Amino acid sequence: xxxxxxxxxxxxxxxxxxxxxxxxxxxxxxxxxxxxxxxxxxxxxxxxxxxxxxxxxxxxxxxxxxxxxxxxxxxxxxxxxxxxxxxxxxxxxxxxxxxxxxxxxxxxxxxxxxxxxxxxxxxxxxxxxxxxxxxxxxxxxxxxxxxxxxxxxxxxxxxxxxxxxxxxxxxxxxxxx
Numbered sequence: 001x002x003x004x005x006x007x008x009x010x011x012x013x014x015x016x017x018x019x020x021x022x023x024x025x026x027x028x029x030x031x032x033x034x035x036x037x038x039x040x041x042x043x044x045x046x047x048x049x050x051x052x053x054x055x056x057x058x059x060x061x062x063x064x065x066x067x068x069x070x071x072x073x074x075x076x077x078x079x080x081x082x083x084x085x086x087x088x089x090x091x092x093x094x095x096x097x098x099x100x101x102x103x104x105x106x107x108x109x110x111x112x113x114x115x116x117x118x119x120x121x122x123x124x125x126x127x128x129x130x131x132x133x134x135x136x137x138x139x140x141x142x143x144x145x146x147x148x149x150x151x152x153x154x155x156x157x158x159x160x161x162x163x164x165x166x167x168x169x170x171x172x173x174x175x176x177x
Contacts, residue, residue: 001017001018001019001020002018002054002055003015003016003017004016004017004055004062006059006063007059008066009063009135009136009139010136010139010140010143011136011139011140012040012041012042012143013041014038014039014040014062014066015039015040016037016054016062017036017037018034018035018036018037018054018055019034019036019037019046020033020034021034030048031046031048033049033050034050035048035049035050036048036050036051036065038065038069042147043071043074045066045069045070045072046069046070047066047068047069047070051065074150
């Protein structure tokens with residue numbers, strides 16, 4: 001399996017690798033011959049089939065393939081949904097983390113640690129974004145806004161589904177009376 005790192009036009013860092021399934025029975029037919037996997041901190045994409053010689057391709061070629069790849073997962077959205085979805089063990093995990101933190105703090109208090117050296121005062125530096133940096137920043141903000149909009153849509157869908165389930169339960173209860 002080959003592996004590459006590159007940055008897209010917005011400065012987002014991407015990891016790229018080729019993926020080949022062990023069995024075609026476990027994947028969609030279009031992906032049975034393998035795919036190119038793209039992953040950033042925000043999303044995951046797939047491009048099929050794997051382009052020949054992709055491991056030696058230029059960053060521009062990788063960027064073009066990234067633009068054509070199918071988004072399969074919005075990782076930031078997963079994190080948002082995880083926070084919104086109650087999990088039966090979440091309270092126990094939080095309690096265990098709090099206990100570990102308390103143990104670490106009591107151990108740290110018992111062990112005398114020398115004070116860190118003073119932090120130097122930052123020097124004011126005049127900053128001005130050149131046109132390329134400004135463009136990358138704009139692109140990043142647009143992509144972030146798109147992810148937030150998708151998250152809002154999912155939240156609305158979840159809320160409307162939950163309201164629909166509540167209505168169905170009320171209607172069933174009324175029919176049973």
